[in-house]
Amino acid sequence: MELTPFPRSLEYPEVPVGSVLAGAAARWGGRTAFAHGDQSLTFAETYSAACRFANALRAEGVGRGDVVALHLPNCLAYPIAYYGTLLAGATFSPANPLLPPDDLAFQLADAGAVAAVTVGPVARVLASIRDRTSVRLSIVVHPPEELGQGEVEFTEFHSGHSDERPDVDIDIYRDLAHLAYTGGTTGRSKGVCLPHRNVVVNSLQSSCWQLGAIPAVDESGEVIVEQLGGPDEWPSRIGTGVALNLTPWFHAMGTIAALNVPLLDGGTVVLHDRFDPAAYVADAELLRVTTIGGAPALFAALLACPEFHTADLSSVLTIGSGAAPMNHEMIRALRKRFPGVLIIEGYGLTEVTMGAVIAPAYRSAVRKVGSVGLPLPDTEIKIVAAEGGDDPLPTGESGEVCLRGPQVMTGYRDRPEETEAALVDGWLHTGDIGVLDEDGYLSIVDRKKDMLLYKGYNVFPRELEELLITLPGVSAAAVVGKPDSEVGELPVAFVVRNDENVTAEQLLEAVGARVLPYKRLRAIHFVDQIPVSAAGKVLKRELRKRLAE
Template sequence: MNASLALEQTAIEYAEKTAYTFLETSATYGELNESVTRFAASLQSLGLQKGDHIALLLGNSPHFIVALYGAMRAGITVIPVNPVYTPNEITYILKNGDVKAVVLLDLLVPLAESIQEHLPLLAHYIVCESGDERAASYHPIEETPHTKMKAFSKMVGFPQPFTAPDLHEEDTAVILYTSGTTGKPKGAMLTHKNIFSNARDIADYLAISSTDRMITVLPMFHVFCLTVALNAPIVRGAEMVILPAFSPKEVFKAAKEKKATIFAGVPTMYNFLLQLPESDPADFSTVRLCISGGASMPVSLLEQFEKKCNVQISEGYGLSEASPVTAFNPLDKPRKAGSIGCSISNVENRIVDEAGDAVQTGQVGELIVRGPNVMKGYYKMPEETAAAIRDGWLYTGDLARQDEDGYFYIVDRKKDLIIVGGYNVYPREVEEVLYEHDDIIEAAVLGAPDPDYGEAVLAFVVQKGESLTKEDVLRYCKERLVSYKVPASVEFLKELPKNTTGKILRRSLKEQLLNNS
């Protein structure tokens, strides 16, 4: 079984059921499946074959779903790319990924033309119309000298003969380039087995059914959305309420108008929803489940949101290399605030020490995972693959602990550990304290070199007004933290740097520190 076949089965069982709504458009599962097959056939007509690579430079839209599933149906490996990356970042991924075709929004045509000379393998651009007036002047499609450019609408507009390739579960379906904390991003190769098994297992674990309506607002090019808010609903025949971009107001509106039953987001999204002054919690009255992932959610934020909207948040954990989900708070047992829950079906999580041996319950160690969702390796990086996957276990680089009931807790990234005078300080525990302050909206903590103690704790906060002082924050922390965990300094920012999924970027804060020092 693979994701493309799962869509075919869903289309047979729920042919007339709505697969998605997007702005003023919608499609049934029967219509979606037909569009996917037409796109797969069109790719074959361009000369693309099983094993070739195609990149998607798209935002949230039906185009993304059709291109993703159409390519997978044709046996072509998909590389989703963040469309707001810089030209240099996009060029690196397309070149390193040996991409032969790109599906992109018409607004990105000038960018594509500017990097073309660096990409000799690239033979085709498939252009999706945005309706934006700025794109009208490009006239890029199928006109000299743009012979490499085809219209997406034509690719799915006319039926062509499709020859189904012989797909194997270990064939690479998707390559996800990790953002990378150091050096160039690495391409995690996910097989058809990886993609389908994780979608199936998370759908089972969260009891997603054909009666659900999922708000799909997370970026589709990100693995969290790809599995939880796109593939899992398709496997179960649920409806996707697709939003082109995150807006707290539009999320509440969509939840109310579409009677949504599931919302998936990162902690920052929940924070923005919580802070929206004109929000009406009643708009979330049909939502049975909120899902959080992508970063650890502060317990204070979780509790405030649940109280306001009267809905439980189930926090989970995942990483690109694991397709991504490995753990989630169960629905049939108590939810534990601050925990990522238990291992999902068919996936095993373990906490180990530096030697790779299991630690005792409650002790902190590195989280490692294994299961049908773990990648086959990094594209063209055998040494990095060998370092990440050892004896069948994926080493995540995250520090965690497990309680006596089998629930896991992420303590922090291994690389973010701060050592102050020989004592371990986990940034998250300091951040949790800061989030509990009534006048603090967001917080991030990191370590910096210190001549006396090796490292010092630094705090960056966003406050609600302008009443807080650094002394107020330090005094607050001293009342709640042992002395070596108290920040050595506090800096107020108007906002914290985030990536496109809303995850706070400690790395960017470190770069700011280096630039200012």
């Protein structure tokens, strides 16, 4: 059965998130699930350790209704703590380990976290702000020094407990699995409420979409996926995948696409501590990776790495990108490097758990350059006027992207007004500007908040960024608006050059010749790099600050 086109609706087993790991452990057992340096965890070992961690939490009085913050980088302790938290009935709340102290204090206090898992290099940051939060228990991976009051070493905390799964009553529609904070690229983060049902559904939507599979349960009632699509159409094969992962597990794309989905797929995830393009390519060749995934910033660095163009990467079957749009030149360059390999872009946000729209993952499907694809099963899209309104715009007209589906959040934590503004009759107003074509493919034009107003005209920075990146001597670009009392906002570009002979005047002239007068760039600033978040999103607020300074 080729399973093409993919079904528009699926049946999702009514199980909590812990069932994803339980089903994977029973199915894949001794296969390596996660590897980091010279250490690794099999699927079965991950499940046993997560159950011990869950029982250790419960012994400390942490369980249903409590929030556990994971203040960790990617490491082998992460899946143990993540699934252990959920198996205990508690709620997982990810925290970027590089958050400044005040931001970390705000997030943990806002979440109401009672326990936190941290790591040696940043454990003292957490300790310094604990008195501003409800955290009473701090579990430290690789503590750097003597433990303080209320702190315990990670392995010691859980190693002596039972590896039997605790018996916890979880309401999958109401109990939160994730309390995930928005990326904060436009301001202070908000807590996004995601019940167990959302996480299981979105993981299944994503896994089944890329494998040509359907959800199922094993003989114990644990969730699995059953691959129906044949290898001629669906190159990704269940139980065989190998991937290097640099996407932070504290980010939505990491938690779903690089943690839960590989468990369903039976894939092996290999962690790197930091991104060294040459080392990444060497490992990809050595390990015979089957997929390369990450944000556009990763692919930009790989394309600039000489080894990337000469290494034997013939094992790669698919390339996946998310977190931010790929520019057209990057897609063309990857197609040239990997002829015949599926390049799959997706679109989502924390408020839809992770993903809502992904390019089709079977060979005969249409994948359009510049489009992020089609809605996942049971997901709807409509485009409404960016100025406000709920009525769908005609096909081909740009406006705000609205999404509806079982993966959409239940709301923002303790933010009723913002929840009411974002969720209207079940539709999530994303704040992104997009357009649907006649085939139902979505293209993202820009962020609504990034859109500029020049003399009443809408100017979309991404259009200018796409033009800049095609010009000789430009390796990266970002466009923001500079406030102007007479015209509103002036488009200004920050550009990374790979040729010092390229001048601002040349770039201004080249872009100006290809756009309407009101869209022309008014200034160009050359920089060494474009600031991005840990998830690979351009931090345009940082660029606006530079303009203000």
